[in-house]
Amino acid sequence: MTNTSVALAGExxxxxxxxxxxxxxxxxxxxxxxxxxxxxxHIESALVPPAEFARAVVPRGTTTVITDPHEIANVLGLEGxxxxxxxxxFGPLNMYVMPPPVFPRPRWRPAARSCTATTCFL
Numbered sequence: 001m002t003n004t005s006v007a008l009a010g011e012x013x014x015x016x017x018x019x020x021x022x023x024x025x026x027x028x029x030x031x032x033x034x035x036x037x038x039x040x041x042h043i044e045s046a047l048v049p050p051a052e053f054a055r056a057v058v059p060r061g062t063t064t065v066i067t068d069p070h071e072i073a074n075v076l077g078l079e080g081x082x083x084x085x086x087x088x089x090f091g092p093l094n095m096y097v098m099p100p101p102v103f104p105r106p107r108w109r110p111a112a113r114s115c116t117a118t119t120c121f122l
Contacts, residue, residue, distance in 0.1 A: 006032055035063025043084065043095075044072040050084060054093035063094060070100035 007015040043053045043065070057065075072080035081097070088095040 033061065036061045037064040038062050039066050041065045041067050042071055043067050044069060050088035050093070050095060051091050054091045058092050065093060066096045066098060068098045068100060073100045
């Protein structure tokens with residue numbers, strides 16, 4: 001642990017140490033830590049929309065997720081993937097979406113709708 005000052009420019013950390021500033025905030029001994037990145041999550045497995053998921057994880061330090069929406073894609077197809085995008089668009093959680101690796105479902109278990117990389121992500 002280092003006891004030092006943190007210089008910010010907007011929302012970005014630009015340095016550690018002594019800097020001249022327009023404003024100072026005394027954190028009174030609090031700690032500063034980077035946001036956590038969850039590198040693989042299925043938000044829909046939490047059974048809540050992205051905004052509610054964000055309400056649960058952001059206060060605990062997760063600021064970014066990489067999500068694989070194959071579950072909602074298998075149920076709702078492209079409409080489900082678009083719902084995930086739209087629901088997360090203006091929230092506090094940075095959400096990056098991976099193309100679902102198992103979408104559509106195998107032939108023996110047909111999906112509600114069909115989706116390709118072009119129709120889902122462009």
